[in-house]
Amino acid sequence: MQLRTLIGGAAVAAIAAAAVLGGLYAWTRAAPIAPADAAPPPPSAAVLAAGARVVALGDCMVCHTAGDGPAYAGGLGLRTPFGTIYSTNITPDPETGIGRWTLPAFRRALREGTSRDGHLLYPAFPYIHYTRMSDNDIELAYRYLMTRTPVHAPAPANDLLFPLNFRPVLAFWNMLYLRPGTSDTPASQATPIERGRYLVDTLGHCASCHSGLNLMGGERSPAFQGGRIDGWNAPALTRLAAADAPWTQADLVEYLRGGLALGHGAAKGPMRPVTERLASVPREDVEAIAAYLMSIQVAPQSQPAAAPAVKPAAAIVPGDRAGETLFAAACAGCHAAPAPMMRLADRPGLARSSAVLSGDPANFVQTVLQGIPWDNTSTVYMPPFADTLDDKQVAQLAAYVRTGLAARPAWDDVAATSAKLRKENQP
Ligand code: HEC
Ligand code: HEC
Ligand code: HEC
Known part of the structure; x- marks a missing residue:
């Protein structure tokens, strides 16, 4: 073979490889959304209160606050089997937070797991659940967060294993696990059970702990069969009524709002912050969650479990x-x-x-x-x-x-x- 053809062949191969990589890169990177020039107008008291409710139901503060650090300023390290991912600053700081994000940029982050500048976000941020939030709830959360105290706090660098430290691979993950919600198909919240399903599956992202993760870091299905988080077991949520000490709807409301159900014990470990937040939302939301949970219980065994005997x-x-x-x-x-x-x-x-x-x-x-x-x-x-x-x-x-x-x-x-x-x- 002549040298010229060989060089020519190598060049073609290199161009083809570059095209594939470039295409991959383009495919995995969305267009940036231009930063806002001006802050959104201050919301009314009613919008602020409604936004606080959405943000509490979505647990946004739990992950976006590091230890005793300032609220929503990020920097909390989330340990995953693939390494540590740090939450980002979602205060309205213009440089290190979301101060110059428009509502469409914020909506895209929640619906598609894509940052304002176009890079893909790690699913430690539970956008696979938030993607089905209603437009109204997304806007309320945005308006509320834009009124928090701005904090200058760049996110620490993530400590992830190759190839996961290369964000474009997340495009494949999204193909497998992201079913994007849209403005056109908001979930019905007409009955308490429907409202509860929306709160559990969307804002509450309960499955991210209670379903368990597979080797790819995707949630196992069927959902709610129990998972493991930070060395704690998150019990199955479909066998509460059939448990050794069976749960009633009233027990669940007591537990989820107060962190303690007398007949079952307290919320501990990673569940504790969830109940702390639910303590601040209207009781009807927690009642809806409990109603939905009761609707997904497997039938209790025909023989009711004997109440655990206390040995003398x-x-x-x-x-x-x-x-x-x-x-x-x-x-x-x-x-x-x-x-x-x-x-x-x-x-x-x-x-x-x-x-x-x-x-x-x-x-x-x-x-x-x-x-x-x-x-x-x-x-x-x-x-x-x-x-x-x-x-x-x-x-x-x-x-x-x-x-x-x-x-x-x-x-x-x-x-x-x-x-x-x-x-x-x-x-
Ligand atoms: C389970 C933890 C967790 C919860 C709960 C959570 N987030 Fe996050 N969020 C993260 C992590 C981690 C990142 C950073 C992901 C990355 O850098 O790839 C993030 C990133 C973001 C971003 C993108 C910021 C940027 O600069 O790109 C936004 C916006 C955001 N979260 C908003 C919210 C809102 C609103 C809520 C509540 C509805 C929320 N988050 C709840 C963990 C969480
Ligand atoms: C200062 C009081 C105090 C002491 C001392 C204490 N506990 Fe607790 N423990 C609590 C409280 C409060 C709870 C939450 C449950 C409740 O309020 O009924 C709890 C819950 C628990 C639970 C979980 C039950 C549940 O809520 O699901 C276990 C297990 C437990 N304690 C074991 C122990 C053991 C073992 C010791 C001794 C090494 C101990 N505790 C010492 C106060 C205490
Ligand atoms: C960050 C992980 C995490 C999230 C998110 C989470 N849970 Fe939990 N949950 C746990 C863990 C861990 C336990 C076990 C803690 C304990 O026994 O104190 C638990 C316990 C529970 C229990 C008690 C079960 C039993 O058998 O004792 C209920 C009920 C529950 N969670 C419901 C929910 C609901 C509803 C949501 C969503 C609104 C939710 N959880 C979100 C981790 C989580």
């Missing part, structure tokens, strides 16, 4: 004794039947809580290690024990609570679970 102390097997002693020293002051906390609100005790009745010890272990931090929406507080109890002691407590108090078969390998979660909980 004398029936505790000898292996639990170490745990029983620890419990008396560290936990009984709050959790034993005669403790003031138990008497005050007539709490049924740990034996009926999902964390103890679950077949998996993760939520029990996480509760003991992390405790339940104070928040402004309830009086629930439990201190963390990560620094005072070692993994063996956590396992002894688990054996006592699970087999002694709740009369359930012992969990396996609690000490190993505790060691693993302790490590994962490190910042």
